[in-house]
Amino acid sequence: MRARSRIGIYALAVIAYAIVMAIYVRYTAPNNVPVAYQGTAADPATFFTSAELSDSQSINAARNWIFFVSGPWEWLIYGLLLFTGLGSGIKRALERRGWAIYVRFPLYVLAISAISYLLYLPLRVFSFAISSHYGITTQPVLSWLRDKAVQFSIGYLTTLAVSAVAFWILSRGGRWWLKLWLLSIPFSLFMLFIQPVVIDPLYNDFTRLSNPELEKHILALADKADIPADRVYEVRMSDKTNSMNAYVNGIGSSLRIVLWDTTLNNLDEKAILLIMAHEMGHYVMHHLEWSVLGTIVSSFFVLWIGGRLYTWIVRKRGESFGISKLSDMNALPLVLLLLSVLSFVSLPISNAISRNAEASADDYAYELIGSSEGAVKMYQQMAVASLSDVNPPLLVRLFRDDHPTDMDRILKAERFAASQGSAGS
Template sequence: MSRLLLFVIAAMLIAGLPTEMLFAQSGSAAFDVEQASRAYIDTLQGADLEKSNSYFEGGYWLILWGALVGILVDFLILQSRLSARFRDWAERVTSRKWLQPALYALPYIIVGFLIALPWTIYTDFFREQQYDLMSLDFGSWFGEQMVGLVISLIMFPLLVMAIFAVIRRAPKTWWIWGTGVIAIFLFIGMMLGPIFISPLFNEYNEMAEGPMRDKIVAMAAEYDIPAENIYVFDQSKQHKRISANVSGIGPTIRISLNDNLLERTDPDEVAAVMGHELGHYVLGHIWRTVFILSLIMAVGLFVTALVAPRLIERHGGKWGVRSISDPAAIPLLSLILTAYFFAATPALNSLVRITESEADQFGLDTAREPDGFAKVAMRLSEYRKIEPGPVEEMLFFDHPSGATRVRMAMQWKADNVANPVIQNPGKLEKE
């Protein structure tokens, strides 16, 4: 310690001022955003870092292989003339044109599910178990797959019935009206999902009274967000990822936290997560998402409307597909859309990542818990690569990377916290 510093301390003691003021100011002047960020980022090391990177980077290939599997499944259904047989069966059951696409969809969904099942088992069960991210045994996991299949057998027939009604009535502009149909289904799904779909997979219970609930209610009240319904759901039975959301529209709005968030994190982390989720609601991300997805879907349907008739003209006889208004064309439409969405993956990721970054900023401003936010970002690194390159993050990340989020939190801390101090978080628990 220099003589000058000793002299200043002595002067403060004589003046009756607390010495903590001096050290706090010294810490503020020395606060370095990058150093503070590295204190968090560098807690992920060795085998944990390797495992996180391996899991997430493997997902890059899954995007490609998943698209190829989807295309292959639809191609097999077309090439084997199964699609034509499904159509013929629907026509035998009913002569009503409007109902035939819905009936066609039933065997199409089941056969597609069965053909893709080995791939689904590997990617959604065995690979998750391999990286210690799955809590379900195979029987329980498969049971949830069956629930999802039943939901598909209800929703998809309704959707294709509406789409094909549009195709029959407006064969040249069906892609415009089809976009509207899909937007309506998205809206209905977001409104009814929290009430009818989510409870099929998890049990939702009202959050117990206490300081944490009071904090969430206060944060919600600040922005006039309905907070009468705050639920905790038992997602630990499926995996150990932390999660929360503000879901629903209008009368179905609810705030939900999974039990992992409450059990694996500290109160400052819970507040940071909820600030982020409230941001999605306040910033209108639900409506923006519906609008942007509808625009992206409009482009996809336009491409499909251009390409599908030409392929049917060339190969329809071999496939048994008569025209684009024939339900047997469903695998072809699906195949084209799968290829389109694969090509659009970077754009989709970037659009989502931008909204997530906006919610991050809102959460920091609302919860005012930069260190809690940084700790959450590090916990998410269990299954997200912590520090990708900029091009890698742009192409493959639908959320900001952990390093990006930690740096945002530390910059917010430097800009908004009086006398910020660099924390030494140590190694976060990996439960």
């Protein structure tokens, strides 16, 4: 079967899959809760308006569809680069120029990155348009385009650096996948360190918390949790979204406790301290370190399995793709395809681990403060602000959700309050 026929069949399969997923996300009834919880604080009908419930159903169907289609869409893009000869055509065009490899390689990676990003852009635009329509995103188009340009630039530089090292190691032979894995360990640690101090500020403005009294209370809570923090950062997100969030990230001197200004503007102090206690729980229970360890372990299996698949495909089909050897730069689309597929397949496992960590952080927060007072109202407010689905369907929970559902968190807060003999709301 000719290569273009194969890509045509795959394109039709993606279209059929997209239709099936559209039906699934449309008819899995967002924001339905079990009969036992109907009419309780976990039932969105008790804290969403009828208009918000309708909007939540529409936007979550769209969000979930975009998520489930994004993987096969990305695979189709890499398939086009491989099966149509577009990737190898770019490589030949650069070779005809007679440029040295240190010129050709960055330009080839740039071309592949740009084509992939542009062909994937319609899904990003659709997602932005949906969020803007329902008032979740407040970001102006030009600001959004700037963020996408920054995202592309960072992605290109990262891909260039990683692929240059990877193809050099491939050219040396031996157990190249093991060497790559060993190199990925310091790289993961380096990225964890620079993320909060170098990359995050490229997207948003970070300042010291504007409420000194609240900062004092948060730092007192951090001291109680034995967290070595001397300031709390506020990030301006209200120009981009109505959603609320907070986080702790970084290691050593790059440690950051960060609150979105939307959280500060919409929640009371009890709720904010609960959120901060939750984030501190991640730090105290070393979830950041465990996350890095998980990344290191998972990358071992991804490189081991992916390496075997990569070697087999290049040997069996490399000639038809214009790939002459394992270290041929024209294999980049194949590498990206394999990484994307393996990452998607592993999502249920990584999400389950993440949900367990988030649930543990919730428990820690209640224990640190000694109360879940205000938690129920907080989860309800955050659900309404983002029009979230409090009880997502099975496939969404497995592949998309890395946090416990809002329904589960509300019920847990109520259970803790009952065990303490206090009100959780």
